[in-house]
Amino acid sequence: MSITVVVTILTAVWVGFSGFSLMRRAQFVVEPLVQYEVPRPWWTPLALAKFAGAAGLLIGLVVPVVGLLAGTGLVLYFLGAVITVLRARSYKTVAFPLLYLAPVTATLALGLTA
Incomplete structure (x- = not known):
């Protein structure tokens, strides 16, 4: 199995x-x-976006373009999360969205080099 x-x-x-x-x-x-x-009505759509992105990454193992699109969408999602945390001036919690942004970015980069 590859990295x-x-x-x-x-x-x-x-x-x-x-x-x-x-x-x-x-x-x-x-x-x-x-x-x-973050408005409560957004919570379910945000969760569904994460599910769709996760599924897209897995589908991308078979259909690479889907994985690249999912990876790009997730990078944008978690960049938005970082911006949201910074706008809320919650500097002590900015690490949490970064814990998702980092592996998503790595996955996207690996997909682009494959």
Whole structure:
């Protein structure tokens, strides 16, 4: 199994976990969203976007263009999350969206070089 496959699978699981946690309204996820003033009606669509991105990464192992599009979308998603945290001036929590942005960016980069 190649490093690209392993990183892609691990990233998809990580992003899927994030979507699942948001759908379950896990306290460690929703408390910051309230603090950042992310409207509650956005929460489900944001979780679904994470699920779609995770699925797209996995599909990309068979259909590379889907993986590249999913990776690009997830990079934009988590860049938006970083911006949201910074706009809320919650500097101590900016590491959390970066923990998702980093593997998504790595996965995208590996996909572009494959």
